[in-house]
Amino acid sequence: SNGKTERANQDLEGMLRCLVTQNPSSWSQQLSWVEYAHNSLPVSSTGLSPFECSLGYQPPIFPSLEAEVTVPSAHAFVQRCRRTWRKARETLLLVRARTKAQADRHRSKPPVYVMGQKVWLSSKDIQ
Template structure:
């Protein structure tokens, strides 16, 4: 459901908290989650702490991808275009038209559900706005009612006309996202990529990694073997040694795993002592423990 609230200026985080309590929370209750862009109000410590204290999860849209909060972005475009049409004759009176634009948006059935936002929230469809014609005792009241009807009709007509155009144009450039699996390797688009990278990316920013002679297909790592009931992995080679506390550790290159999986392992966990002897013969300068082999 859409709520359009006129403000004199861009609100600060405390102002935003007051507006949300007055215009949203009192009507719909405390939300479980709020999705927003990364405006200064929404990334402030005040807003984060305010939401945390009320038990609200905060979800920020992905950088350079406003479609993350697609509903809001679409409604913003619709409201802007409707107000531009409705306020063409009197731009300074745009805020007076907001209630009827909101009424038109919330009363228009959705193509996905067949129900209007108003119907989903309240359980019934709002009545069609009309003005009873006939003799009136107060001409000013009649003019005000006619003005409301005119604004509502123009807003609704424009909504019906442009909603189909927006959907058609948006779907023209969309394709079904591939189905990704946990652990699957992908390409990440570096467009708009900042120096500090967030660990979450929108699906439109990645593509599945296809095999080629430059990039062979990823094979699953070999499972561990069981030796005396404990998992054991095969060592390809020992790369270096170092003193660690009272003992020695070896930098192990594991068979079937990439360089990113190399790790330091205590000497007592290297089961193949021939590998240790071979390593020190080839690298006599590397630290070694007491000879007990």
């Protein structure tokens, strides 16, 4: 099973529980709002929301309240997406390096052996 998916599902279930405590049968009416909220939250690894990573921008919660909405050209959309994906990739690489550095601090250095040196060998995994 996928731990990230299970964790995301737990978060969504928790949000739904908070919203439907008074009327549990209304969960399906709240689901789209919970999904929007979940997709609007920035992820710590990228600093961007899932909307920003997939669409290249954060959609407004109430589009009808937006002042005159202009439809961007396909070229502008692709450019914005590329910038967003580049930023997400750079952030992921930084997080990966930081995580590796933190993990390496807790690792001991591997032993250095010299040709002909006698060493102990554990036979517990040898079959």
